[in-house]
Amino acid sequence: MDAVLSLRGLHKTYRLGRHTVPALQGVDLDVFPGEMLALTGPSGSGKSTLLNLAGLIDTPDAGQITFNGQAMTGLHDTARTLLRRDAIGFIFQSFNLVPVMTVADNVDYPLFLAKVPAAQRRERVRQALERVGLQAHAEHLPDALSGGQRQRVAIARALVKWPKLVIADEPTASLDSHTADQVLGLMRELCHAQGAAFLMATHDARAVRRCDRVITLEDGLLVANIHTTEGQTA
Numbered sequence: 001m002d003a004v005l006s007l008r009g010l011h012k013t014y015r016l017g018r019h020t021v022p023a024l025q026g027v028d029l030d031v032f033p034g035e036m037l038a039l040t041g042p043s044g045s046g047k048s049t050l051l052n053l054a055g056l057i058d059t060p061d062a063g064q065i066t067f068n069g070q071a072m073t074g075l076h077d078t079a080r081t082l083l084r085r086d087a088i089g090f091i092f093q094s095f096n097l098v099p100v101m102t103v104a105d106n107v108d109y110p111l112f113l114a115k116v117p118a119a120q121r122r123e124r125v126r127q128a129l130e131r132v133g134l135q136a137h138a139e140h141l142p143d144a145l146s147g148g149q150r151q152r153v154a155i156a157r158a159l160v161k162w163p164k165l166v167i168a169d170e171p172t173a174s175l176d177s178h179t180a181d182q183v184l185g186l187m188r189e190l191c192h193a194q195g196a197a198f199l200m201a202t203h204d205a206r207a208v209r210r211c212d213r214v215i216t217l218e219d220g221l222l223v224a225n226i227h228t229t230e231g232q233t234a
C-alpha cells in the first residue's frame with residue numbers, strides 16, 4: 001500500500017532574534033491510509049512543529065514531504081493551501097469552531113470553501129452529524145454544547161471533507177476522561193471506516209493506547225516507532 005504521507009529528512013529551525021531553536025533535526029516517517037498514529041514525546045520535542053509540516057501549514061527548511069503521491073517541494077503556496085483545505089482535516093485541543101455559526105454551518109464550512117454543490121453539501125453535513133451523534137444539535141451555536149460535543153463537531157468538520165489525512169494536536173486535552181474515551185472511540189471508528197490516516201500528537205496515555213502505532217520524538221528526532229496490538233481491539 002502506498003503511504004498517504006512520506007516525510008524524509010525533515011529539518012525545521014525557528015529563529016528568535018539572534019537565537020535559533022532547532023525543532024526538527026532530520027525526521028523520516030511514512031503514514032498509511034486507515035492508520036491511527038500517536039505522536040508522543042516531551043514538551044518542546046517538536047510534535048506540533050511536525051504536525052504543522054505534515055498538515056501543509058508550514059514548510060521545512062530541508063527535507064521532502066510527499067502527500068498523496070505528490071511532492072510538496074517547490075509547490076506554490078496557493079496549490080499547497082488548496083490541498084490542505086480539500087484533503088486534510090484538523091482537530092485541535094480548543095476545538096476552533098466559529099462561535100457565530102451554527103453546528104451545521106461549522107461542519108459545512110470546508111465544503112462551502114471547496115465549492116461543493118449545495119445539495120451534496122447538505123447531505124454530507126447531515127451524514128457527518130449523524131455519525132458523531134449530533135443531528136439534534138445541528139441548528140445550535142457551539143456555545144450551547146459541552147466540550148465533548150464541541151470536539152465531536154470538530155471531528156465531523158474534519159471528516160466531512162473525506163480527507164486523506166487528519167491532523168490532531170492534543171484533541172483530548174480539554175476533555176474529562178469519560179468524554180475523552182468517547183471521542184477517541186469515535187475518531188478510531190471513523191478513521192478506519194473512511195480509510196483516513198490519523199496523526200495525533202498527545203500526552204494522554206489512553207489516547208496512545210487507542211492507536212495502531214506510536215512514534216516518539218525527542219529533541220527533534222524520532223526515537224521510537226512501535227506498532228501496537230492493543231490499538232486493534234481497544
Ligand SMILES: Nc1ncnc2c1ncn2[C@@H]1O[C@H](COP(=O)(O)OP(=O)(O)OP(=O)(O)O)[C@@H](O)[C@H]1O
Nearest residue numbers: 014015016021023042043044045046047048049050
Ligand atoms: N513559532 C515558534 N517560534 C520559535 N520557537 C518555536 C516556535 N514554535 C515552536 N518553537 C520551539 O520549537 C521547539 C519544538 O516546539 P513544539 O511546539 O513543536 O513542541 P511540542 O512537542 O509540540 O511541545 P508541547 O508538548 O509542549 O506542545 C521548542 O523548543 C519550541 O520552543
Ligand SMILES: [Mg+2]
Nearest residue numbers: 047048049201
Ligand atoms: Mg505541541
